[in-house]
Amino acid sequence: MTTQIMEPARALRVRRILYRTATAAVVAEAAVGGWWDIARVSYVRDIVVHLGYPTYLLVILGVWKMLAAIVLVLPGWPLVKEWAYAGTVFVYTGAIASHLTVRYDRWEVALLSALVLLTVVSWALRPPDRRPAGSGCRITARP
Template identity: 55%
Template sequence: MHRRALAYWTVTILVTAELGVGGLWDVARIPYVLDLAVNLGYPSYFLVLLGCWKMLGAAALLVPGCALLKEWAYAGAFFTYSGAIVSHLTTGYALGELVPLTVIATLMVLSWWLRPPSRRTHRRATF
C-alpha cells in the first residue's frame, strides 16, 4: 500500500471512529456529553440531531463512491469541530477539551486532503 493511501486510511478510520462513537454518545445523551452540551449552552435535544448527523457522516466517509456526499460529510464534520472549539473558547467551559477537539479537526482536514481521486469530486472550483 502506498504511504499516502496508508496515511489516508489511518486518519480516516480515526475520524470515522470518533464520529461514530461520538454520535452514539450524543444520541444516548450519556451524562458526560449531556453535561458538556448543557454547560456550553445547547439544549439536550440538540445532541440527538448532532449525533445522527455524525453517524451518517461516518458512514458517508467509509462507503465507496458518493464523492459529493463525502464532501458534505467533511464539511459537516468541519463545522461540528470548529463550532465545538469556538463554543469552548467563548464560554470558557472545559478548555481542556480544546486539545482533543483540535487534534480531531486536524485529522479530519488531513483525511480530506489525503483522499484518493476516487473519493473526490472532479469539479474545479471557480471563483
C-alpha cells in the same frame, strides 16, 4: 536508478497509510460520538448543558455524525463525502468556539483541534475515486 523508481511507490504507500489512519480516527469519533449524542450519555449531556445548548441538539448532531461516519467508509458518493467532511469540521470548530467562549474544559480544545486536523488530512489525502469530479484539491506525491 532503482531509488528513483521506489520513491513514488513509497510516497504513495505513506500517503495511503496517512489517509486510512486519519479517516479511521474521524470515522470512529463520528460513529462513537454520534452514538453517545443520540443516547445522551451523561458525560456528553453535561458538557452540552454547561455550554448552554439544549439537549435535543445532541440527537440532531448525533444523527448527522452517524451518517457522516457511514458515508466516509462507503465507496462512491464523492459529493456527499464532501458534505460529511464539511459537517465534521463545522461540529469540531463549533465545539472549539463554544469551549473557548464559555471557558469550559479548555484542554478539550487540543483534542478538538486534533480532530479538525485529522479531518483535513483525510480530506486532502483521499483517493481520486473519493473526490467529486473537477474538485480543486489535488495533492500528489512527487517523484
